Amino acid sequence: MKLTISALFLALACVATAQAQSSKLYTVVDGYKVDAETMKGFRTWRAAACDRCHGANQEGMVGPSLIESLKVLSKDDFVKVVRDGRLEKGMQSFGNSKQVMDNMDQLYAYLKGRSDGAITRAKVEPAP
Numbered sequence: 001m002k003l004t005i006s007a008l009f010l011a012l013a014c015v016a017t018a019q020a021q022s023s024k025l026y027t028v029v030d031g032y033k034v035d036a037e038t039m040k041g042f043r044t045w046r047a048a049a050c051d052r053c054h055g056a057n058q059e060g061m062v063g064p065s066l067i068e069s070l071k072v073l074s075k076d077d078f079v080k081v082v083r084d085g086r087l088e089k090g091m092q093s094f095g096n097s098k099q100v101m102d103n104m105d106q107l108y109a110y111l112k113g114r115s116d117g118a119i120t121r122a123k124v125e126p127a128p
């Protein structure tokens with residue numbers, strides 16, 4: 001009986017995981033092995049040096065914690081603030097950065113994964 005119940009729970013957990021995965025912008029294993037697109041997002045984050053103001057772990061410095069921001073900011077608002085900046089408040093504009101503009105979705109996916117708590121380490125690696 002015990003065995004049956006734990007098998008049932010295991011089955012349910014698998015279904016829940018599969019559903020969560022399919023609706024996701026990113027895939028991650030072990031908290032830091034990510035898919036190729038999310039890797040591009042991380043490389044863009046590094047190349048654009050967002051960490052200078054938002055911190056290496058996105059937890060905020062001069063700029064706010066993006067872990068917190070992305071829990072409430074819509075994707076559209078994210079794109080707008082990254083593209084146009086909020087110059088008077090110290091957030092620069094990346095509309096002229098080809099790398100950022102070309103990898104906006106990937107950058108969002110990476111940061112969303114961090115904000116969701118699914119990507120547990122800022123420095124990610126390609127999934128094998």
Ligand code: HEC
Nearest residue numbers: 048049050053062063064069078081082086089090091092
């Ligand atoms: C020169 C410092 C600086 C850099 C570099 C920088 N930011 Fe910002 N960022 C800020 C500041 C300061 C704010 C807060 C603006 C405000 O008060 O509205 C901000 C705000 C934001 C917000 C909105 C947060 C919210 O809750 O409304 C997002 C998203 C964001 N930055 C993403 C990025 C990304 C992605 C990069 C790299 C491509 C980046 N930032 C680079 C300083 C910076």
